[in-house]
Protein backbone atom coordinates (compact mmCIF):
# COMPACT_ATOMS: atom_id res chain seq x y z
CA UNK A 1 0.00 0.00 0.00
CA UNK A 2 1.41 3.35 -1.03
CA UNK A 3 2.14 5.90 1.64
CA UNK A 4 2.64 8.89 -0.66
CA UNK A 5 -0.41 10.92 -1.63
CA UNK A 6 -1.63 10.38 -5.22
CA UNK A 7 -0.11 13.63 -6.44
CA UNK A 8 0.78 12.37 -9.91
CA UNK A 9 -2.64 10.97 -10.77
CA UNK A 10 -4.51 13.89 -9.19
CA UNK A 11 -2.55 16.52 -11.08
CA UNK A 12 -1.97 14.57 -14.29
CA UNK A 13 -4.25 16.78 -16.35
CA UNK A 14 -2.80 19.96 -14.91
CA UNK A 15 0.75 18.76 -15.49
CA UNK A 16 0.19 17.77 -19.09
CA UNK A 17 -1.69 20.90 -20.12
CA UNK A 18 0.26 22.90 -22.72
CA UNK A 19 -1.30 26.04 -21.20
CA UNK A 20 0.50 25.24 -18.00
CA UNK A 21 4.13 24.56 -18.82
CA UNK A 22 5.88 23.45 -15.66
CA UNK A 23 9.32 24.44 -16.85
CA UNK A 24 8.80 28.15 -16.23
CA UNK A 25 8.61 28.20 -12.46
CA UNK A 26 11.84 30.15 -12.28
CA UNK A 27 13.45 27.33 -10.37
CA UNK A 28 16.82 28.65 -9.55
CA UNK A 29 20.12 27.23 -10.51
CA UNK A 30 21.85 29.86 -8.41
CA UNK A 31 24.59 29.26 -5.90
CA UNK A 32 23.61 28.05 -2.47
CA UNK A 33 24.01 30.74 0.13
CA UNK A 34 25.27 30.56 3.64
CA UNK A 35 22.76 32.50 5.70
CA UNK A 36 24.12 34.53 8.63
CA UNK A 37 24.97 32.07 11.41
CA UNK A 38 24.35 33.30 14.96
CA UNK A 39 26.01 31.49 17.86
CA UNK A 40 23.46 31.73 20.69
CA UNK A 41 26.09 30.62 23.21
CA UNK A 42 27.38 34.20 22.99
CA UNK A 43 24.25 35.37 24.82
CA UNK A 44 25.82 33.90 27.98
CA UNK A 45 29.07 35.81 27.58
CA UNK A 46 30.28 39.40 27.71
CA UNK A 47 29.60 39.49 23.94
CA UNK A 48 25.83 39.15 24.42
CA UNK A 49 25.13 42.66 23.10
CA UNK A 50 27.06 41.98 19.87
CA UNK A 51 25.12 38.78 19.42
CA UNK A 52 21.79 40.63 19.82
CA UNK A 53 22.93 43.25 17.32
CA UNK A 54 23.79 40.47 14.83
CA UNK A 55 20.34 38.90 15.27
CA UNK A 56 18.60 42.23 14.61
CA UNK A 57 20.86 42.97 11.62
CA UNK A 58 20.15 39.55 10.07
CA UNK A 59 16.40 40.04 10.59
CA UNK A 60 16.62 43.43 8.88
CA UNK A 61 19.00 42.52 6.03
CA UNK A 62 17.94 38.96 5.26
CA UNK A 63 14.73 38.22 7.16
CA UNK A 64 16.38 34.80 7.57
CA UNK A 65 19.25 33.51 9.69
CA UNK A 66 20.56 30.33 11.25
CA UNK A 67 21.18 29.69 14.91
CA UNK A 68 23.72 27.27 16.39
CA UNK A 69 24.13 26.28 20.05
CA UNK A 70 20.37 26.73 20.19
CA UNK A 71 19.80 24.36 23.08
CA UNK A 72 17.69 21.75 21.25
CA UNK A 73 19.46 18.43 21.90
CA UNK A 74 20.51 16.64 18.71
CA UNK A 75 19.07 13.35 19.95
CA UNK A 76 15.65 15.01 20.22
CA UNK A 77 15.99 16.25 16.64
CA UNK A 78 16.92 12.71 15.55
CA UNK A 79 13.93 11.30 17.43
CA UNK A 80 11.50 13.74 15.87
CA UNK A 81 12.87 12.89 12.44
CA UNK A 82 12.30 9.16 12.89
CA UNK A 83 8.82 9.73 14.37
CA UNK A 84 8.04 11.90 11.39
CA UNK A 85 9.17 9.22 8.94
CA UNK A 86 6.98 6.67 10.75
CA UNK A 87 3.99 8.99 10.65
CA UNK A 88 4.22 9.78 6.95
CA UNK A 89 5.03 6.17 6.03
CA UNK A 90 1.56 5.04 7.00
CA UNK A 91 -0.68 4.08 4.09
CA UNK A 92 -2.10 7.14 2.40
CA UNK A 93 -5.69 5.92 2.82
CA UNK A 94 -5.18 5.74 6.53
CA UNK A 95 -3.71 9.24 6.72
CA UNK A 96 -6.44 10.81 4.62
CA UNK A 97 -9.29 8.98 6.29
CA UNK A 98 -8.16 9.34 9.86
CA UNK A 99 -7.33 13.00 9.93
CA UNK A 100 -9.49 16.01 9.25
CA UNK A 101 -8.64 18.43 6.47
CA UNK A 102 -7.59 20.85 9.21
CA UNK A 103 -4.85 18.59 10.47
CA UNK A 104 -3.62 16.86 7.31
CA UNK A 105 -2.98 18.50 3.95
CA UNK A 106 -1.65 16.90 0.81
CA UNK A 107 -0.94 18.59 -2.51
CA UNK A 108 -2.83 21.80 -3.22
CA UNK A 109 -6.56 21.07 -3.22
CA UNK A 110 -7.41 24.35 -4.93
CA UNK A 111 -4.63 24.36 -7.55
CA UNK A 112 -5.72 25.41 -11.02
CA UNK A 113 -2.19 25.87 -12.38
CA UNK A 114 1.18 24.24 -11.76
CA UNK A 115 2.26 27.48 -10.11
CA UNK A 116 -0.13 26.72 -7.26
CA UNK A 117 0.92 23.11 -6.87
CA UNK A 118 2.81 21.97 -3.76
CA UNK A 119 4.36 18.49 -4.06
CA UNK A 120 4.08 17.77 -0.35
CA UNK A 121 1.97 16.60 2.56
CA UNK A 122 1.85 18.12 6.04
CA UNK A 123 0.41 17.73 9.53
CA UNK A 124 -0.76 20.79 11.39
CA UNK A 125 -0.31 20.60 15.16
CA UNK A 126 -1.95 23.35 17.24
CA UNK A 127 -0.16 23.60 20.58
CA UNK A 128 -3.34 24.31 22.52
CA UNK A 129 -4.65 20.80 22.13
CA UNK A 130 -4.28 18.47 25.03
CA UNK A 131 -4.36 15.55 22.62
CA UNK A 132 -2.65 15.19 19.28
CA UNK A 133 -4.87 14.48 16.30
CA UNK A 134 -2.98 11.21 15.83
CA UNK A 135 -1.67 8.45 18.02
CA UNK A 136 1.03 7.16 15.72
CA UNK A 137 3.63 9.67 16.80
CA UNK A 138 5.11 9.81 20.26
CA UNK A 139 3.31 12.63 21.95
CA UNK A 140 6.15 13.26 24.42
CA UNK A 141 8.61 13.85 21.57
CA UNK A 142 6.33 16.45 19.98
CA UNK A 143 5.65 18.14 23.30
CA UNK A 144 9.32 18.20 24.25
CA UNK A 145 10.26 19.79 20.94
CA UNK A 146 7.33 22.25 21.02
CA UNK A 147 8.29 23.43 24.51
CA UNK A 148 11.93 24.03 23.55
CA UNK A 149 11.12 25.71 20.23
CA UNK A 150 8.54 27.87 21.94
CA UNK A 151 11.14 29.05 24.47
CA UNK A 152 13.69 29.69 21.76
CA UNK A 153 11.17 31.61 19.65
CA UNK A 154 10.25 33.81 22.65
CA UNK A 155 13.90 34.47 23.37
CA UNK A 156 14.58 35.58 19.79
CA UNK A 157 11.36 37.62 19.57
CA UNK A 158 12.27 39.32 22.86
CA UNK A 159 15.71 40.28 21.55
CA UNK A 160 14.25 41.58 18.28
CA UNK A 161 11.65 43.63 20.19
CA UNK A 162 14.27 45.04 22.55
CA UNK A 163 16.42 46.15 19.60
CA UNK A 164 13.45 48.16 18.31
CA UNK A 165 13.28 49.85 21.69
CA UNK A 166 10.01 48.09 22.44
CA UNK A 167 8.77 46.12 25.39
CA UNK A 168 10.36 42.66 25.08
CA UNK A 169 7.88 41.08 27.50
CA UNK A 170 4.91 42.13 25.35
CA UNK A 171 5.39 39.45 22.72
CA UNK A 172 6.02 36.79 25.33
CA UNK A 173 2.76 37.69 27.00
CA UNK A 174 0.80 37.69 23.70
CA UNK A 175 2.33 34.63 22.02
CA UNK A 176 1.17 31.62 23.98
CA UNK A 177 0.32 28.01 23.16
CA UNK A 178 -3.20 29.21 22.48
CA UNK A 179 -2.31 30.15 18.88
CA UNK A 180 1.24 28.91 18.22
CA UNK A 181 1.48 25.77 16.12
CA UNK A 182 3.91 23.35 14.52
CA UNK A 183 3.82 21.84 11.07
CA UNK A 184 5.40 18.55 10.06
CA UNK A 185 6.27 18.65 6.37
CA UNK A 186 7.07 15.78 4.02
CA UNK A 187 8.20 16.42 0.46
CA UNK A 188 8.03 13.12 -1.48
CA UNK A 189 10.45 12.56 -4.32
CA UNK A 190 8.96 14.20 -7.41
CA UNK A 191 9.23 12.27 -10.70
CA UNK A 192 8.62 15.34 -12.90
CA UNK A 193 12.01 16.22 -14.40
CA UNK A 194 11.55 20.00 -14.36
CA UNK A 195 11.28 20.49 -10.62
CA UNK A 196 7.94 21.50 -9.20
CA UNK A 197 7.34 23.40 -5.99
CA UNK A 198 7.45 21.30 -2.85
CA UNK A 199 5.82 24.33 -1.26
CA UNK A 200 4.65 27.34 -3.27
CA UNK A 201 6.32 30.74 -2.71
CA UNK A 202 4.88 32.44 0.38
CA UNK A 203 5.63 34.52 3.43
CA UNK A 204 4.69 33.28 6.90
CA UNK A 205 1.72 34.93 8.67
CA UNK A 206 3.32 34.92 12.15
CA UNK A 207 5.93 36.84 14.16
CA UNK A 208 8.70 34.37 13.43
CA UNK A 209 9.24 30.78 12.36
CA UNK A 210 11.88 28.27 13.45
CA UNK A 211 12.61 25.50 10.98
CA UNK A 212 14.23 22.14 11.60
CA UNK A 213 15.23 20.66 8.25
CA UNK A 214 17.07 17.54 7.16
CA UNK A 215 20.14 17.64 4.91
CA UNK A 216 18.37 17.25 1.55
CA UNK A 217 17.96 20.96 0.78
CA UNK A 218 15.31 22.61 -1.38
CA UNK A 219 14.43 25.67 0.69
CA UNK A 220 14.99 28.87 -1.27
CA UNK A 221 14.52 32.51 -0.35
CA UNK A 222 14.09 35.63 -2.41
CA UNK A 223 16.98 38.08 -2.19
CA UNK A 224 17.94 40.83 -4.64
CA UNK A 225 15.12 39.65 -6.91
CA UNK A 226 16.60 36.12 -7.18
CA UNK A 227 15.78 32.77 -5.63
CA UNK A 228 18.68 31.64 -3.47
CA UNK A 229 18.93 28.07 -2.13
CA UNK A 230 19.65 27.74 1.58
CA UNK A 231 22.43 25.24 2.21
CA UNK A 232 21.41 22.91 5.05
CA UNK A 233 23.66 23.09 8.09
CA UNK A 234 23.40 20.02 10.35
CA UNK A 235 24.15 22.07 13.47
CA UNK A 236 21.76 24.92 12.77
CA UNK A 237 18.09 25.75 12.89
CA UNK A 238 16.73 28.24 10.37
CA UNK A 239 14.81 31.26 11.68
CA UNK A 240 12.70 33.53 9.50
CA UNK A 241 10.74 36.68 10.17
CA UNK A 242 6.99 36.58 9.49
CA UNK A 243 4.53 39.24 8.33
CA UNK A 244 3.52 40.30 11.85
CA UNK A 245 7.06 41.26 12.81
CA UNK A 246 7.48 43.17 9.57
CA UNK A 247 4.35 45.20 10.36
CA UNK A 248 5.09 45.58 14.09
CA UNK A 249 8.63 46.76 13.34
CA UNK A 250 7.31 49.17 10.68
CA UNK A 251 9.27 47.42 7.96
CA UNK A 252 12.59 47.16 9.84
CA UNK A 253 12.52 43.36 9.98
CA UNK A 254 11.72 41.66 6.68
CA UNK A 255 9.20 38.91 6.05
CA UNK A 256 10.90 37.38 3.04
CA UNK A 257 9.26 35.22 0.42
CA UNK A 258 10.46 31.63 0.44
CA UNK A 259 9.56 28.32 -1.17
CA UNK A 260 10.62 24.69 -1.35
CA UNK A 261 11.68 23.10 -4.62
CA UNK A 262 10.99 19.39 -4.96
CA UNK A 263 13.72 16.88 -5.76
CA UNK A 264 13.59 14.08 -8.32
CA UNK A 265 16.12 12.14 -6.23
CA UNK A 266 15.29 12.51 -2.56
CA UNK A 267 12.35 12.91 -0.26
CA UNK A 268 12.70 15.63 2.37
CA UNK A 269 11.36 16.27 5.89
CA UNK A 270 11.09 19.46 7.93
CA UNK A 271 9.37 20.72 11.08
CA UNK A 272 8.32 24.35 11.42
CA UNK A 273 7.31 26.17 14.62
CA UNK A 274 5.17 29.30 14.15
CA UNK A 275 5.18 32.01 16.82
CA UNK A 276 1.71 33.61 16.75
CA UNK A 277 -0.07 36.03 19.13
CA UNK A 278 -3.60 35.68 20.52
CA UNK A 279 -6.21 36.54 17.90
CA UNK A 280 -7.17 39.88 19.43
CA UNK A 281 -3.56 41.15 19.59
CA UNK A 282 -3.32 44.49 17.79
CA UNK A 283 -0.36 44.77 15.43
CA UNK A 284 0.86 48.33 15.11
CA UNK A 285 4.13 50.21 14.85
CA UNK A 286 5.33 52.69 17.47
CA UNK A 287 3.37 55.91 17.77
CA UNK A 288 6.45 58.02 17.07
CA UNK A 289 6.79 56.54 13.58
CA UNK A 290 4.90 57.20 10.36
CA UNK A 291 3.21 53.84 9.93
CA UNK A 292 3.62 51.83 6.73
CA UNK A 293 0.71 49.59 7.71
CA UNK A 294 -2.61 50.38 9.33
CA UNK A 295 -3.25 48.76 12.70
CA UNK A 296 -4.94 45.38 12.54
CA UNK A 297 -5.65 42.44 14.78
CA UNK A 298 -4.14 39.02 14.17
CA UNK A 299 -7.68 37.69 13.78
CA UNK A 300 -8.36 40.19 10.98
CA UNK A 301 -5.08 39.29 9.28
CA UNK A 302 -5.73 35.56 9.36
CA UNK A 303 -9.27 35.97 8.09
CA UNK A 304 -8.12 38.15 5.20
CA UNK A 305 -5.40 35.64 4.25
CA UNK A 306 -7.90 32.76 4.30
CA UNK A 307 -10.41 34.76 2.29
CA UNK A 308 -7.84 35.71 -0.35
CA UNK A 309 -6.63 32.13 -0.71
CA UNK A 310 -10.21 30.97 -1.15
CA UNK A 311 -11.30 33.69 -3.56
CA UNK A 312 -8.19 34.42 -5.64
CA UNK A 313 -6.07 31.36 -5.03
CA UNK A 314 -3.22 33.03 -3.19
CA UNK A 315 -2.36 35.14 -0.17
CA UNK A 316 -2.01 38.90 -0.67
CA UNK A 317 -0.64 39.50 2.80
CA UNK A 318 0.61 42.83 4.12
CA UNK A 319 -0.05 44.66 0.86
CA UNK A 320 -3.73 44.62 1.92
CA UNK A 321 -2.92 46.46 5.14
CA UNK A 322 -1.00 49.51 3.91
CA UNK A 323 -1.72 52.70 5.87
Ligand SMILES: O=C(O)CCC(=O)C(=O)O
Pocket residue numbers: 183185199204211213219258259260269270271272
Ligand atom coordinates in the same frame (compact mmCIF):
# COMPACT_ATOMS: atom_id res chain seq x y z
O1 LIG B 1 10.12 22.98 4.68
C1 LIG B 1 10.67 24.07 4.57
O2 LIG B 1 11.89 24.20 4.35
C2 LIG B 1 9.89 25.35 4.66
C3 LIG B 1 8.52 25.20 5.26
C4 LIG B 1 7.77 26.49 5.28
O3 LIG B 1 8.17 27.48 4.72
C5 LIG B 1 6.48 26.56 5.99
O4 LIG B 1 5.99 25.51 6.47
O5 LIG B 1 5.93 27.68 6.08
Ligand SMILES: [Fe+2]
Pocket residue numbers: 202203204209258
Ligand atom coordinates in the same frame (compact mmCIF):
# COMPACT_ATOMS: atom_id res chain seq x y z
FE1 LIG C 1 7.14 29.26 5.35
